[in-house]
Amino acid sequence: MTSLAHVSTQVLVALAQVAAVALGGPLLLGLMRKVRSRLEGRAGAPIHQPLLDLRKLFLKQRLRPRESSWVFGAGPVVLVATAVAVVAVSPLATTRPPLGQSSDFFAVVFVLLLGSVLLALSALDTGTAFGGMGSSRSMTIGALCEPALLVAILAMAIPAHTSNLPALVRVGLNHPAFIASPARILALASFLVVILAESGRLPVDNPSTHLELTMIHEAMVLEYSGPDLGLIVLGESMRLVFLLGLLVNLLVPWGVADRPGALAFGVGLLALGAKVVAVGVGIAVFEVFTAKMRLFRLPELLAGGFVLALLGAVTAVVAR
Amino acid sequence: LLGGGLAVAALAVFAARRLSHRRRNAWPAVNAVEPWGSGRRVQTARMQYTATSFAEPLQRVFDDVIRPSRDLDVSHLVESRYYIERIAYRTSNDDVIERQFYRPFIAGVRWWGQRARWFQNGSVHRYLAYGFVALVIVLVVVA
Numbered sequence: 001m002t003s004l005a006h007v008s009t010q011v012l013v014a015l016a017q018v019a020a021v022a023l024g025g026p027l028l029l030g031l032m033r034k035v036r037s038r039l040e041g042r043a044g045a046p047i048h049q050p051l052l053d054l055r056k057l058f059l060k061q062r063l064r065p066r067e068s069s070w071v072f073g074a075g076p077v078v079l080v081a082t083a084v085a086v087v088a089v090s091p092l093a094t095t096r097p098p099l100g101q102s103s104d105f106f107a108v109v110f111v112l113l114l115g116s117v118l119l120a121l122s123a124l125d126t127g128t129a130f131g132g133m134g135s136s137r138s139m140t141i142g143a144l145c146e147p148a149l150l151v152a153i154l155a156m157a158i159p160a161h162t163s164n165l166p167a168l169v170r171v172g173l174n175h176p177a178f179i180a181s182p183a184r185i186l187a188l189a190s191f192l193v194v195i196l197a198e199s200g201r202l203p204v205d206n207p208s209t210h211l212e213l214t215m216i217h218e219a220m221v222l223e224y225s226g227p228d229l230g231l232i233v234l235g236e237s238m239r240l241v242f243l244l245g246l247l248v249n250l251l252v253p254w255g256v257a258d259r260p261g262a263l264a265f266g267v268g269l270l271a272l273g274a275k276v277v278a279v280g281v282g283i284a285v286f287e288v289f290t291a292k293m294r295l296f297r298l299p300e301l302l303a304g305g306f307v308l309a310l311l312g313a314v315t316a317v318v319a320r
Numbered sequence: 321l322l323g324g325g326l327a328v329a330a331l332a333v334f335a336a337r338r339l340s341h342r343r344r345n346a347w348p349a350v351n352a353v354e355p356w357g358s359g360r361r362v363q364t365a366r367m368q369y370t371a372t373s374f375a376e377p378l379q380r381v382f383d384d385v386i387r388p389s390r391d392l393d394v395s396h397l398v399e400s401r402y403y404i405e406r407i408a409y410r411t412s413n414d415d416v417i418e419r420q421f422y423r424p425f426i427a428g429v430r431w432w433g434q435r436a437r438w439f440q441n442g443s444v445h446r447y448l449a450y451g452f453v454a455l456v457i458v459l460v461v462v463a
């Protein structure tokens with residue numbers, strides 16, 4: 001039964017989650033860059049620098065390559081739209097997100113994949129060699145890490161008898177023994193490897209490289225400038241925060257709001273922020289001590305992630 | 321409801337994005353310029369990625385499974401071997417399962433068919449002998 005009050009609170013929850021992730025994404029990027037800079041002995045830019053960059057980009061003129069079509073403009077828009085849609089219906093700060101019964105882990109993964117595929121297509125649309133190179137490499141990595149992701153979701157869904165995201169988080173909240181089960185630990189380890197691959201962090205892809213031949217994700221966005229580039233940066237940072245938020249909520253769900261109410265929701269947002277910041281800083285520290293892997297060594301890493309997920313799924317089936 | 325809710329949300333957000341995107345500058349604001357292309361000034365259609373090149377990393381990853389056949393033809397200039405006049409590169413993916421399983425299987429079936437021709441060579445005496453042997457076997461089994 002949906003009443004007006006119920007619907008309006010759902011909309012507010014969705015807007016609050018989206019706003020938090022949209023603001024938190026660039027801030028997390030800035031914080032990760034700051035941590036890397038400090039560890040490398042530099043002072044680094046301030047933490048809110050990506051927000052300033054976004055403001056600068058959104059005020060610029062829109063340009064597009066001469067031979068591109070509508071796909072070029074649609075890429076960044078769909079990327080951000082899928083990220084926003086997925087963030088709005090996911091249990092990031094609360095276990096009762098709007099449209100919670102239709103927020104299935106598989107559906108969320110495929111909506112995110114839609115954004116990646118359209119970005120790759122729009123990179124091909126520019127007609128340059130580097131756009132094609134970036135999208136072909138990005139699609140190869142995607143093709144190798146999607147099976148690992150799907151099997152990891154299966155490994156988490158089998159013990160909980162559902163792949164509904166809020167239900168998975170709630171199961172972790174109510175039965176802590178589920179979290180310590182080997183199936184879930186293996187699945188989340190595989191999920192971490194997939195996050196590093198999907199969001200283009202080291203050792204898969206160096207996000208701050210200037211050399212085009214080593215670029216994977218950056219080569220796709222080489223032709224973008226102005227508001228389009230701003231949308232892409234925003235979309236990518238939102239996807240990173242979303243994936244990390246899912247990871248921490250499935251691993252350490254305490255703090256997520258289980259009861260309705262603004263206070264619980266606020267606590268949930270703060271807890272999400274603290275957990276995502278902790279994992280983000282951990283990734284940034286890990287990045288300082290890692291070098292980018294050779295492109296054709298990546299299948300070994302992603303196959304390792306797949307094997308972890310497969311072991312988790314087998315454990316989940318055997319230990320049922 | 322499973323995908324409907326998510327789809328509706330996605331569409332709503334998509335519409336909002338497109339509207340906000342257009343309002344940022346006056347319409348029409350998109351200027352068509354030369355693509356940057358890492359500083360290359362001349363951009364032709366031949367520099368674009370084709371389907372073969374797009375799939376090349378994935379093909380290289382699964383090289384042991386697909387086993388493509390590659391053909392490289394380099395023709396040098398008549399005057400000097402240091403200069404190349406033409407390069408022709410051909411690659412084709414033969415279906416592994418068809419090559420390893422279907423073709424030997426079909427060859428085996430065909431071989432057996434050839435051998436079985438001996439059983440039906442048109443001689444009536446042989447057919448009568450088959451009937452006699454079958455009758456004897458049936459009598460033995462029933463008894």
